Amino acid sequence: MKNSIKNNLSCPVIAGISITTDKEGRYNLNALHKASGGKDAKRPKAWLATKSTQELIEELRQNSAFGQEIITVTKGGINQGTFAHELLAISYAGWISPKFQLTVNQVFLDYKKGELTPTPKIDNSGLPELRKARAIKEVYNVAEKLCGHLSNLSSPSKQAIYAKLINPIAGSVVPYPILDGQTYSAKEVGAQLGISGHKVGLIANKYNLKTAENGIFVLDKAEHSDKQVTNFRYNENGIKAIKSHMEV
Structure with missing residues (x-):
């Protein structure tokens, strides 16, 4: 059954919306926006306009290991829209809402493993323990990658990233850091x-x-x-x- 699901789906599906990819494997942010409910304030264009997003994109672009442009906008044609690397797609989902980020994390993971079940619901009130553990692991991996790319951050700031990403799923298991000494903006x-x-x-x-x-x-x-x-x-x-x- 799992193999059949995998073979019949050419891309992840969230809330009945196919999250298409381009030929480089980048995810369609417009499709993610639609799957999240399609609020105007949460369009990819608004996310791209934020300073934090531009800084993240610049950090990822400096990592030559990606071997491709990490985000691109295609206008016209069948496969039009804003397409982004998986890390950016997950970041965009988290900007929309923490709950939507968890859904995207899990769907992407299940799709890659051929375990995708039809039409996951965004408003799922809870995850079974096994799926919750897997979601925590995936978010932890995302935190590791983000901290790896934001190498200039201090250790307390990296700890804050882990706490912000993991605690909404696992509870307050990662303490927020306490800074030693006064600092000033x-x-x-x-x-x-x-x-x-x-x-x-x-x-x-x-x-x-x-x-x-x-x-x-x-x-x-x-x-x-x-x-x-x-x-x-x-x-x-x-x-x-x-x-x-x-x-x-």
Whole structure:
């Protein structure tokens, strides 16, 4: 039966929607959007416009192991839409909602193993223990890959990624990190030194001050949204370094 299901399905199916792929195996984000309910605010275009998404795409593009463009937009023709690498497709699903991300994770896994059951439901209130364990494992693997590509993040920030992805499924099994010592955003540093946060960033980049000695890279809340972005936070030594280069 499993082999029959696999042979009869040319692509994963979620909520009755076929999640098609292009010739490179990238997943159709427009199909995922439709399977999630099709809300206008959750279109791929809106996700692509976020800073955190662009940073993730850039990190993945720098990994030559993928051997292909990780995201592409095809206009016109039979197979049109926004197609993205599996990691990006899962990230997009998580941006839509944590519950939808779990559904996509499980469907992709079952499809690859030839164990896909017809029309999984997005509003499934719970997973059997075995499927739950498999979902946790898949999300853990995604967290590992993301942390591998975001290599400049500090250990506490990587721990926060694991906690955010795994805890919604498994419960509070991964504690959120407690940072040692006070750190400050570029804006806060600028307020102390009488310059703008933008100026702080320019100085730090010019003199390569974003190092472990001067602070840490963290996942921070974007200023005008609830999205997570990669930012550098400065410690006391970092503030002194910025100040010293202001006086050059």
